[in-house]
Amino acid sequence: TQLLEQSPQFLSIQEGENLTVYCNSSSVFSSLQWYRQEPGEGPVLLVTVVTGGEVKKLKRLTFQFGDARKDSSLHITAAQPGDTGLYLCAGAAYSGAGSYQLTFGKGTKLSVIP
């Protein structure tokens, strides 16, 4: 069974601060996805990283895939109240049953205080 450990579980910071969320596994994934989920809604895909060592930027968000494709990080610069939400990482692996399966971490609940 593939597991993804996310840390921290909860994060409360002041507007303007920087933060990093980590996603770690002992398994290798073909790709790693980051989602953001707001209360009462479904997860929304932010980014997919595929290549080991890959770095992708989405405005103030920087995503990195580990060289060995087992871990990833999400860094937010100058956090805004609108960044508040649950951040989920998900690793994709070929299941052998003819499909990719996503394994999700339990998430990091971020609160950005104005």
Add this chain to the structure above:
Amino acid sequence: DSGVTQTPKHLITATGQRVTLRCSPRSGDLSVYWYQQSLDQGLQFLIQYYNGEERAKGNILERFSAQQFPDLHSELNLSSLELGDSALYFCASSVGWLTDTQYFGPGTRLTVL
């Protein structure tokens, strides 16, 4: 808006009952996935269908079943409901079966009393 629709948005029922959750995938998507999200377990993959056929199974209980119809919409049937089945149930869709990008619907919140 992901383009994936789910009904109903909320469902309240009693233990022992049976319910059906419905999902319509994004236009053009052939794969449908079902997930359960609870506070303690996080988001757990249940089952996947591709073009009407079951493709992969995750942590789905025997009391749960699903199907995908010719028009590609899918239904998740939950029977002999228990208190522990209370959760958010999400449907996601993707273009094909050998792809790792899924788009999630808004979910159905099931409460079992």
